Amino acid sequence: MSSVVVVTGSAGLIGSESVRHFAGLGMDVVGIDNDMRQYFFGADGSTRWNLDRLVKEVGNRYTHESIDIRDRDGIDALLARYGKNIGLVIHAAAQPSHDWAAKEPFTDFDVNAGGTLNMLEAVRRHAPAAPFIFTSTNKVYGDTPNRLPLVELPTRYELPEDHEFHDGITEQMSIDQTLHSVFGASKVAADVMVQEYGRYFDMPTAIFRGGTLTGPGHSAAELHGFLAYVMRCVMEQRTYHIYGYKGKMVRDAIHSHDLVTAFEAFHKAPRVAEVYNMGGGRYSNCSHIEAFQIASEITGLEAKTDYVDQARTGDHQWWISSTARFEEHYPDWKLTYDVPAILREMYEANQDVWKPTA
Numbered sequence: 001m002s003s004v005v006v007v008t009g010s011a012g013l014i015g016s017e018s019v020r021h022f023a024g025l026g027m028d029v030v031g032i033d034n035d036m037r038q039y040f041f042g043a044d045g046s047t048r049w050n051l052d053r054l055v056k057e058v059g060n061r062y063t064h065e066s067i068d069i070r071d072r073d074g075i076d077a078l079l080a081r082y083g084k085n086i087g088l089v090i091h092a093a094a095q096p097s098h099d100w101a102a103k104e105p106f107t108d109f110d111v112n113a114g115g116t117l118n119m120l121e122a123v124r125r126h127a128p129a130a131p132f133i134f135t136s137t138n139k140v141y142g143d144t145p146n147r148l149p150l151v152e153l154p155t156r157y158e159l160p161e162d163h164e165f166h167d168g169i170t171e172q173m174s175i176d177q178t179l180h181s182v183f184g185a186s187k188v189a190a191d192v193m194v195q196e197y198g199r200y201f202d203m204p205t206a207i208f209r210g211g212t213l214t215g216p217g218h219s220a221a222e223l224h225g226f227l228a229y230v231m232r233c234v235m236e237q238r239t240y241h242i243y244g245y246k247g248k249m250v251r252d253a254i255h256s257h258d259l260v261t262a263f264e265a266f267h268k269a270p271r272v273a274e275v276y277n278m279g280g281g282r283y284s285n286c287s288h289i290e291a292f293q294i295a296s297e298i299t300g301l302e303a304k305t306d307y308v309d310q311a312r313t314g315d316h317q318w319w320i321s322s323t324a325r326f327e328e329h330y331p332d333w334k335l336t337y338d339v340p341a342i343l344r345e346m347y348e349a350n351q352d353v354w355k356p357t358a
C-alpha cells in the first residue's frame with residue numbers, strides 16, 4: 001500500500017503544513033530537514049521550534065530524518081528504504097532567498113538545483129509512480145513582470161483593467177531572457193528538471209510556482225517571509241526596511257493551508273509535467289503600504305518603517321498569480337484565506353512570542 005508521504009523541508013513553512021495535512025488524512029509522513037534555514041538566516045530563521053511543535057502534534061505518524069538534500073547517497077538510501085510504499089513526494093526544501101543566493105552561489109545551486117535532482121533521481125529509481133510535487137517560485141519569470149505597463153495608485157501599483165494579466169499572470173509569461181537573480185536561476189534549473197522527469201520519464205510531476213507563500217509556520221526573517229516579518233515587526237515595534245518602489249509593490253499571498261489543499265487535489269488526480277502559477281490571486285493581495293495598514297488595524301499599534309530608495313535586485317514591482325490553469329484542472333479547489341485573515345491569524349498565534357523589546 002502506497003501510504004507514505006515524503007516531505008523535504010518538513011520543518012519549514014510549506015513542509016510542516018504538508019506534514020500536518022497528510023498525517024491528518026491518515027498517511028505516514030517521513031520528513032527530511034536539517035535546519036539549514038538557520039545557516040541561511042541566523043537564529044531568527046531556525047525552524048527547530050516548528051519541528052518540535054510538529055513532532056508533538058503529529059506523534060508517531062511522523063518520522064524525522066535530518067538529512068541534507070545535497071547528500072545524494074543519503075537521499076537515495078532513504079528513498080530505497082521506503083520504496084514503493086511511497087505514495088507522494090513533496091519537495092519543499094530549498095535555499096529560498098534571492099538576496100542570500102548572491103552571497104553563496106555554489107551553496108544556493110547545490111541545494112536548489114542539485115538537491116532537486118537528487119530527489120528526482122531517487123524517486124525515479126525507487127518510487128516512480130509517486131506523484132512528485134515541487135515548490136518552485138514566480139522568480140523563474142525573472143524581472144519580466146516589471147515590464148508590465150503599471151500605473152501608480154495612492155497605495156499600490158496596478159495593471160490597467162483591460163490588460164491580459166489583470167486577473168493574474170499566467171504560465172504563458174516567458175521564463176527566458178530576463179534577470180532572475182542567482183536564486184531565480186537555480187530554481188529555474190530545478191523547475192525545468194522536474195518538468196523533464198515528467199516528460200522524459202513519464203513521471204507524475206507538478207511544479208507549483210509560488211508568489212508569497214505564508215502562514216503561521218513561517219520563521220519570520222528579514223530576508224524571507226514577507227507578511228510574517230511585517231506582523232512581527234509591528235508587534236515587536238521593530239523597524240521594517242522597505243526597499244524601493246515607494247512601498248507600493250504588490251504581492252499576492254497564499255496561506256500554506258490553501259497551497260497544501262492544492263497538493264492534495266493533485267495527489268488524488270495526478271497529471272504529468274504540469275506547471276501551475278499558485279498564489280492568492282485577485283482574492284488575496286496587497287502592497288507593502290497596505291500590509292502595514294492592515295497589520296496596524298489588527299494590532300492597534302503603529303508600524304515603524306524606514307525607506308531605502310533602492311529596490312532589491314530582481315524584485316517584482318507587481319505580482320498577482322493567475323490560478324486559472326490549476327482551477328481548470330481541479331475545479332473543486334478554493335482559496336480560503338485573504339491577506340487580512342492571514343495577518344490576523346499570525347497576530348493571534350504569536351501574541352506571547354512577538355512582544356516589544358524594552
Ligand SMILES: NC(=O)c1ccc[n+]([C@@H]2O[C@H](COP(=O)([O-])OP(=O)(O)OC[C@H]3O[C@@H](n4cnc5c(N)ncnc54)[C@H](O)[C@@H]3O)[C@@H](O)[C@H]2O)c1
Pocket residue numbers: 008009010011012013014015032033034035036037038047067068069070091092093094095096111115135136137138209210211212213214218219225
Ligand atoms: N515562502 C515563500 O514566500 C515562497 C515563495 C515562492 C516559493 N517558495 C518555495 O517554497 C518552498 C518552501 O518554502 P518555505 O517558505 O516553506 O521555506 P522554509 O525556509 O520555511 O522551509 C524550507 C526548509 O528546508 C530546509 N532545508 C533547506 N536546505 C536544506 C537542505 N539542504 N537539506 C534539508 N533541508 C533543507 C530548511 O531548514 C527549512 O526548514 C521552497 O522551495 C521555496 O523556494 C517559497
